[in-house]
Amino acid sequence: MRIKGWKQILSFTYLQTLKSKAFKTGTIVICVLIALVCAAINVLPAVFSGGDGGIFGDDGEQTEAQNISTLYVYTENELDFQLSPIKNTAFENITKEQLETKLNEITSGDKAEMLLTVTGGGDKNYSLNFYRPENEEILSRYTAEEFSYEVTDNFTKALYLSIGVSEEDLPLAMADVNSNVTVYGGESEIQMVVGQLLPMVVSIIFYMFIMLYSQQIAQSIATEKSSRVIELLITSCRPLAIIVGKIAGTLLVCITQTAIFGAVGTAAFLLTAPFGVMNVVNSGVVDEITGIAGEAAANTDVMGEISTSVPGLFDPLAIFAIIITVILGFLFFALLAGLVGAGVSRLEDLASSLQPLILLAVAGFMLSYIPPAVNFEGDMDAVITFSYFFPISSPFALPSAILMGKIDGLQTLLAIVFLAAMVFLAALLTAKVYEVIILYTGKPLKLTQMIKMAKKSN
Numbered sequence: 001m002r003i004k005g006w007k008q009i010l011s012f013t014y015l016q017t018l019k020s021k022a023f024k025t026g027t028i029v030i031c032v033l034i035a036l037v038c039a040a041i042n043v044l045p046a047v048f049s050g051g052d053g054g055i056f057g058d059d060g061e062q063t064e065a066q067n068i069s070t071l072y073v074y075t076e077n078e079l080d081f082q083l084s085p086i087k088n089t090a091f092e093n094i095t096k097e098q099l100e101t102k103l104n105e106i107t108s109g110d111k112a113e114m115l116l117t118v119t120g121g122g123d124k125n126y127s128l129n130f131y132r133p134e135n136e137e138i139l140s141r142y143t144a145e146e147f148s149y150e151v152t153d154n155f156t157k158a159l160y161l162s163i164g165v166s167e168e169d170l171p172l173a174m175a176d177v178n179s180n181v182t183v184y185g186g187e188s189e190i191q192m193v194v195g196q197l198l199p200m201v202v203s204i205i206f207y208m209f210i211m212l213y214s215q216q217i218a219q220s221i222a223t224e225k226s227s228r229v230i231e232l233l234i235t236s237c238r239p240l241a242i243i244v245g246k247i248a249g250t251l252l253v254c255i256t257q258t259a260i261f262g263a264v265g266t267a268a269f270l271l272t273a274p275f276g277v278m279n280v281v282n283s284g285v286v287d288e289i290t291g292i293a294g295e296a297a298a299n300t301d302v303m304g305e306i307s308t309s310v311p312g313l314f315d316p317l318a319i320f321a322i323i324i325t326v327i328l329g330f331l332f333f334a335l336l337a338g339l340v341g342a343g344v345s346r347l348e349d350l351a352s353s354l355q356p357l358i359l360l361a362v363a364g365f366m367l368s369y370i371p372p373a374v375n376f377e378g379d380m381d382a383v384i385t386f387s388y389f390f391p392i393s394s395p396f397a398l399p400s401a402i403l404m405g406k407i408d409g410l411q412t413l414l415a416i417v418f419l420a421a422m423v424f425l426a427a428l429l430t431a432k433v434y435e436v437i438i439l440y441t442g443k444p445l446k447l448t449q450m451i452k453m454a455k456k457s458n
Contacts, residue, residue: 005237009245035268081162214337221341329395343445364392391422
């Protein structure tokens with residue numbers, strides 16, 4: 001068999017890569033970055049939530065210790081209603097002459113007191129402004145803001161009751177109404193933004209993934225040629241087995257590294273959850289972050305629109321199709337990179353020889369996300385569809401299209417089959433050329449020269 005011995009090459013490539021200093025250092029550095037990012041996603045909301053929503057604070061105890069003893073109220077115009085009392089807080093009205101003095105007292109004072117100014121009324125909108133002490137040890141920002149939400153809600157209820165709304169109708173009167181302007185059958189602004197960003201982000205990720213490991217294959221082969229290790233390898237296995245084993249071994253390295261990154265990210269997220277997400281949810285800081293109920297409802301609508309924009313995110317078949325697409329894309333570029341590595345005799349020539357392949361990949365990468373971005377304001381449907389089937393762009397364009405539901409099941413299957421056919425043709429080309437050029441020494445070979453050499457050998 002022409003690929004006899006490929007398993008030994010696979011095992012050798014895999015183990016040697018895992019043992020290499022570059023792999024260990026790179027993996028550790030990226031794992032640390034991933035852990036920090038995942039931990040930050042959890043912890044930062046709790047850190048920025050203030051004293052009562054802090055990481056280690058007992059929210060209940062702090063709120064009780066920081067009860068607001070007095071709320072001073074100044075109104076620009078006489079109100080036709082009274083605010084309902086709030087537990088442990090006394091309300092005291094002040095005049096305009098007392099306002100500035102009381103503001104200074106509260107700002108620099110050592111009491112847990114606040115001041116409310118109410119402006120507007122009549123034919124104007126009401127505006128409520130709350131003032132708290134500067135020293136957060138006396139009264140934290142979080143506690144003050146929570147209190148302001150309660151007073152504002154109290155004020156709104158009193159206003160509705162004053163104009164004749166019954167207690168039973170209050171929930172309906174205070175219900176939030178959210179609106180959205182769109183075109184029937186079209187996309188909302190959120191969906192259009194997702195449609196622009198997702199193809200770009202996904203194509204960048206997979207471009208880096210495919211090209212990084214493809215160049216690693218080329219470098220490995222070129223290194224072995226320049227150091228004459230390849231001459232020892234071909235005494236125990238066929239030349240074609242070398243490239244097959246190296247590609248399979250590198251793919252296995254990639255899968256291993258990705259699994260490590262995923263495990264580290266998940267572990268970091270779960271370990272920091274008690275101090276982050278769970279702390280925020282349990283302490284009620286979510287109300288502060290999302291704001292009033294209407295903003296919270298709008299936030300829910302945003303998440304709903306994002307889910308609608310990315311329907312393939314939770315579809316097992318879609319995820320499977322994406323994995324197959326990325327593996328086939330990797331194999332396509334890895335086979336070409338292997339030929340480039342075999343066509344050079346010196347490691348110094350590798351960078352210049354890889355340039356055409358890199359430019360080819362960049363063209364595919366650009367084709368995968370520029371048309372969707374242009375389609376934001378124009379019609380590029382034919383170009384976008386072409387990018388799904390063109391082998392240099394489909395590994396970068398297909399994943400985002402599958403995630404967003406831009407391509408149906410039959411088209412996805414046809415695109416994957418076509419990419420697999422291109423991989424098969426690339427493998428046939430490699431099989432015919434690789435064995436001829438593996439021991440070549442001299443100037444770097446172009447693809448046309450490789451093919452001519454292969455024909456002559458036949």
